[in-house]
Amino acid sequence: GxxxxxxxxxxxxxxxxxxxKQAAQFGRKVxxxxxxxxxxxxxxxxxxxxxxxxxxIPKKLMHQAALLGSALKDAQHYGWNIAxxxxxxxxxxxxxxxxxxxxxxxxxxxxxxxKKVKYFNMRGSFSDPHTIRGLTKxxxxxxxxAENIVIATGGRPKYPTHIAGAxxxxxxxxxxxxxxxxxxxxxxxxxxxxxxECAGFLTGIGLDTTVMMRSxxxxxxDQQMASLVTEHMxxxxxxxxKRCFPTKVEKLDSNKLQVTWKNTDxxxxxxxxxxxxxxxxxxxxxxxxxxxxxxxxxxxxETGKIIxxxxxxxxxxxxxxxxxxxxxRPELTPTAIAAGKLLAQRLFGQSSELMDYDNxxxxxxxxxxxxCVGLSEEAAVQCYGSDNIEVxxxxxxxxxxxxxxxxxxxxxxxxxxxxxxxxxILGLHFIGPNAGEVIQGFALGIKCGATYPQLMKxxxxxxxxxxxxTKLHITKRSGLxxxxxxx
Amino acid sequence: xxQVHKEGEPQKLPEMNGHTPVPHSxxxxxxxxxxxxxxxxxxKEAAxxEKKVMVLDFVTPxxxxxxxxxxxxxxxxxxIPKKLMHQAALLGQALQDSxxxxxxxxxxVTHNWMTMxxxxxxxxxxxxxxYRVALREKKVTYENAYGEFxxxxxxxxxxKRGVEKLYTAERFxxxxxxxxxxxxxxxxxxxxxxxxxxxxxxxxxxxTLVVxxxxxxxECAGFLAGLGLDxxxMVRSxxxxxxDQDIANKIGEYMEEHGISFIREFxxxxxxxxxxxxxxxxxxxxxxxxxxxxxxGEYNTVLLAIGRDACxxxxxxxxxxxxxxxxxxxxxxxxxxxxxxxxxxxxxxxxxxKLxxxxxxxxxxxxxxxxxxAGATTKCDYVNxxxxxxxxxxxxACGYSEETAVEKFGEENIEVxxxxxxxxxxxxxxxxxxxxxxxxxCNIQDNERVIGFHVLGPNAGEVTQGFAAxxxxxxxxxxxxSTIGIHPxxxxx
Numbered sequence: 001g002x003x004x005x006x007x008x009x010x011x012x013x014x015x016x017x018x019x020x021k022q023a024a025q026f027g028r029k030v031x032x033x034x035x036x037x038x039x040x041x042x043x044x045x046x047x048x049x050x051x052x053x054x055x056x057i058p059k060k061l062m063h064q065a066a067l068l069g070s071a072l073k074d075a076q077h078y079g080w081n082i083a084x085x086x087x088x089x090x091x092x093x094x095x096x097x098x099x100x101x102x103x104x105x106x107x108x109x110x111x112x113x114x115k116k117v118k119y120f121n122m123r124g125s126f127s128d129p130h131t132i133r134g135l136t137k138x139x140x141x142x143x144x145x146a147e148n149i150v151i152a153t154g155g156r157p158k159y160p161t162h163i164a165g166a167x168x169x170x171x172x173x174x175x176x177x178x179x180x181x182x183x184x185x186x187x188x189x190x191x192x193x194x195x196x197e198c199a200g201f202l203t204g205i206g207l208d209t210t211v212m213m214r215s216x217x218x219x220x221x222d223q224q225m226a227s228l229v230t231e232h233m234x235x236x237x238x239x240x241x242k243r244c245f246p247t248k249v250e251k252l253d254s255n256k257l258q259v260t261w262k263n264t265d266x267x268x269x270x271x272x273x274x275x276x277x278x279x280x281x282x283x284x285x286x287x288x289x290x291x292x293x294x295x296x297x298x299x300x301x302e303t304g305k306i307i308x309x310x311x312x313x314x315x316x317x318x319x320x321x322x323x324x325x326x327x328x329r330p331e332l333t334p335t336a337i338a339a340g341k342l343l344a345q346r347l348f349g350q351s352s353e354l355m356d357y358d359n360x361x362x363x364x365x366x367x368x369x370x371x372c373v374g375l376s377e378e379a380a381v382q383c384y385g386s387d388n389i390e391v392x393x394x395x396x397x398x399x400x401x402x403x404x405x406x407x408x409x410x411x412x413x414x415x416x417x418x419x420x421x422x423x424x425i426l427g428l429h430f431i432g433p434n435a436g437e438v439i440q441g442f443a444l445g446i447k448c449g450a451t452y453p454q455l456m457k458x459x460x461x462x463x464x465x466x467x468x469x470t471k472l473h474i475t476k477r478s479g480l481x482x483x484x485x486x487x
Numbered sequence: 488x489x490q491v492h493k494e495g496e497p498q499k500l501p502e503m504n505g506h507t508p509v510p511h512s513x514x515x516x517x518x519x520x521x522x523x524x525x526x527x528x529x530x531k532e533a534a535x536x537e538k539k540v541m542v543l544d545f546v547t548p549x550x551x552x553x554x555x556x557x558x559x560x561x562x563x564x565x566x567i568p569k570k571l572m573h574q575a576a577l578l579g580q581a582l583q584d585s586x587x588x589x590x591x592x593x594x595x596v597t598h599n600w601m602t603m604x605x606x607x608x609x610x611x612x613x614x615x616x617x618y619r620v621a622l623r624e625k626k627v628t629y630e631n632a633y634g635e636f637x638x639x640x641x642x643x644x645x646x647k648r649g650v651e652k653l654y655t656a657e658r659f660x661x662x663x664x665x666x667x668x669x670x671x672x673x674x675x676x677x678x679x680x681x682x683x684x685x686x687x688x689x690x691x692x693x694x695t696l697v698v699x700x701x702x703x704x705x706e707c708a709g710f711l712a713g714l715g716l717d718x719x720x721m722v723r724s725x726x727x728x729x730x731d732q733d734i735a736n737k738i739g740e741y742m743e744e745h746g747i748s749f750i751r752e753f754x755x756x757x758x759x760x761x762x763x764x765x766x767x768x769x770x771x772x773x774x775x776x777x778x779x780x781x782x783x784g785e786y787n788t789v790l791l792a793i794g795r796d797a798c799x800x801x802x803x804x805x806x807x808x809x810x811x812x813x814x815x816x817x818x819x820x821x822x823x824x825x826x827x828x829x830x831x832x833x834x835x836x837x838x839x840x841k842l843x844x845x846x847x848x849x850x851x852x853x854x855x856x857x858x859x860x861a862g863a864t865t866k867c868d869y870v871n872x873x874x875x876x877x878x879x880x881x882x883x884a885c886g887y888s889e890e891t892a893v894e895k896f897g898e899e900n901i902e903v904x905x906x907x908x909x910x911x912x913x914x915x916x917x918x919x920x921x922x923x924x925x926x927x928x929c930n931i932q933d934n935e936r937v938i939g940f941h942v943l944g945p946n947a948g949e950v951t952q953g954f955a956a957x958x959x960x961x962x963x964x965x966x967x968x969s970t971i972g973i974h975p976x977x978x979x980x
Contacts, residue, residue, distance in 0.1 A: 064588060068584060068585035068588050071578055071585065072581075077606055079600060079714075087592075088591070093588050205589065334971045335971055338971055356969055403603075436978065437978045439953065440979060441950060443973070445953060450956060450959075454956070458955050458959045459847055459873065463567060463570045466949045466951075466953060467948075485617070
């Protein structure tokens with residue numbers, strides 16, 4: 001029989017909604033299924049996906065709250081008289097952030113309505129390649145058929161279930177942003193940037209925060225930059241337990257959590273008590289209940305992510321996937337949005353443009369922000385050989401830090417270029433305030449094939465931090481002092 | 488006693504370490520008149536090539552007696568103190584925002600002008616010192632003396648105490664910059680201040696009238712209001728002449744909505760003192776530009792920001808035949824910064840038809856010296872120079888304004904893409920959701936190349952810098968569309 005919808009999107013997050021809305025622009029009949037399985041702690045949220053509810057948005061807002069804490073300190077140097085004590089109330093911040101997120105949920109529902117996209121608050125699973133069985137919370141079933149199906153179910157935080165007590169007593173980023181009460185003294189055993197960001201803002205709002213890591217921070221990122229980021233966090237007040245890993249979590253009579261861990265350096269076992277333990281050990285693709293095996297959609301055996309080709313097609317015709325659920329793609333909102341939009345344009349808009357996943361800029365919103373685009377130094381060396389690349393770098397001090405008497409030791413930038421006449425820029429890395437704002441425009445330049453000489457021809461805007469990028473001239477190879485000294 | 492070196496007298500010049508001998512027994516290879524952004528950059532660059540360089544820097548005190556150290560306008564009475572005071576104002580706003588983000592402290596928050604100004608001046612002092620050390624380290628001779636030409640290849644340097652010395656050089660670089668213009672009305676020099684005085688004012692300016700519509704006027708009005716002062720801006724005609732007018736009006740609107748009063752189409756005709764003090768009380772009488780209406784107002788401080796005049800009229804240019812634009816005082820140069828006198832060059836704010844920006848002066852100064860002494864051929868690229876106005880709502884721009892693009896290419900050949908945006912950080916504290924704005928102007932006939940970029944919002948300078956680099960690389964709309972945004976930042980818009 002004829003399929004009910006031209007396009008059915010499973011997952012109402014960044015990628016899914018972008019795809020659905022774009023398809024609707026072409027006058028297509030589109031439906032979106034979105035469902036949030038409550039976290040083990042019982043947290044759930046509305047339409048919009050990870051980014052809006054438990055990712056980028058609340059993270060950046062809480063990061064901003066922490067930055068404002070620093071601003072309060074700076075302000076006194078700039079002449080503002082603020083009577084001490086100054087303190088932070090979690091519930092005021094959380095309430096404000098949660099209200100804003102809820103307004104976004106509402107906004108998304110209104111948008112779908114305006115664009116005549118049908119929205120089902122249901123969990124979907126495949127019955128056959130064109131049929132989805134939707135199940136509401138109450139257990140009511142609806143069958144939906146579609147010509148094309150896009151899987152955009154994203155991912156959810158993993159729990160280290162092999163650690164006793166991890167599931168019962170720990171929370172994840174899914175819960176942190178929705179806590180009504182302050183998390184208090186927090187431990188984040190961590191691997192990825194989300195937890196560094198969380199640890200950062202928790203420290204910034206005055207909480208006793210400890211990060212525990214087994215090996216290296218920010219795996220996959222440029223390691224020199226990653227060290228500077230964590231160095232800064234240490235001087236900022238975040239505690240680090242390096243080369244340690246947790247072995248068990250127990251609840252004490254006081255309701256605090258006792259965590260036991262192994263220190264691999266000393267070979268000892270240590271314990272301490274915390275109010276909150278927030279796991280950030282990675283995210284797993286949300287594919288378990290989709291019934292992918294029934295229709296034959298292939299996934300990566302190691303990661304569980306859906307395998308797609310350059311056109312976002314899965315192993316089954318008419319079934320596609322975008323966003324965090326796909327294998328080998330950056331887990332970023334803007335890439336999911338762009339991929340979703342382009343997919344809809346190819347399916348319904350006579351476009352043939354494929355998504356370009358190269359040179360995607362990204363930012364880690366730690367207390368001192370880190371943004372980058374292109375290759376890390378180690379990736380460039382591996383790709384081209386250290387003789388064939390030139391790294392320009394500089395330590396600088398933001399003007400605003402001077403009067404505020406802030407430490408700029410980790411304010412640093414570097415540009416990795418290909419050697420030779422052209423000196424094409426392979427990667428750009430920046431640590432400092434407003435790092436994302438700084439890098440965005442340069443990412444465009446790199447998309448245009450920017451070379452070192454072109455950047456040097458660009459006149460700087462004064463006084464900004466970004467202008468230092470146009471003035472980079474000391475190479476690592478030269479061994480000279482890379483500290484920027486005045487105009 | 489006055490020491491004089493007579494030109495032509497053979498003298499044994501002490502050889503400074505590592506310097507190549509100076510030709511024709513001139514005292515110096517290069518004398519730079521003006522120790523500001525352009526002059527110092529050129530001097531330091533020349534020293535790299537072992538040239539014997541002298542910098543003459545002198546600050547003629549303001550009508551109110553104010554003066555400052557080595558470094559020029561930018562460091563002392565321009566970009567640096569301006570941005571720091573702008574930051575102070577932004578922090579005031581941050582304080583308000585922070586309450587919505589959960590921070591709690593007393594309702595009553597006041598600002599202490601002296602604390603801020605002292606910190607700012609201390610920082611500037613460290614920069615003055617840094618420059619003196621840098622020049623010394625690079626073996627550049629520095630004299631705090633007023634330089635003026637007295638004959639071919641010869642300048643007279645007069646220090647604070649009136650002691651005169653003569654110096655000769657093979658080449659000269661004029662980098663004397665500009666100073667604020669006065670209105671030429673009764674009471675202006677006696678009672679009004681300019682940006683030359685504001686950043687070191689030893690008392691809070693209080694209720695202030697800012698006269699002018701330049702970026703200096705709006706930036707100062709902006710931060711003064713941000714610090715809690717009662718500010719009025721008196722504008723003769725349009726805001727930010729030379730900038731995109733659509734954006735200029737948005738900036739003005741924002742300032743008005745945030746407590747700054749504007750008096751439009753009036754000019755002051757007299758300033759009287761009602762009461763002496765720090766600050767005192769002044770009466771300003773102004774006349775309409777459109778009729779005979781006269782208004783009066785009382786203020787503690789009147790800040791004049793109506794424009795700047797090039798310091799070229801009293802440096803003896805006539806003695807060496809350097810032509811200047813008699814009307815504006817600016818010096819026309821060729822594309823190698825050379826005046827009509829082959830051995831005399833000029834950089835910075837005094838140049839005719841060039842942008843008055845520190846980075847431009849620095850770039851021009853450095854490249855000039857590299858061409859003179861290092862065999863380089865690169866000329867300063869004055870096209871697509873980005874700039875930022877640090878008003879309360881910051882404005883970053885690169886390339887054509889909308890009106891200039893229409894004029895040059897024709898309305899049908901350009902496409903303007905635009906968007907309002909709401910910075911994420913403004914959502915929680917419920918700040919304006921329709922004020923931040925971005926637009927790009929594309930040339931349809933040239934593959935939709937981006938020829939103008941404008942952004943109005945927080946950190947506009949940081950946002951604009953990278954886009955300026957991209958524009959330098961020939962950015963097109965298609966490339967812009969295919970570049971992934973960083974989320975969530977303002978620049979992704």
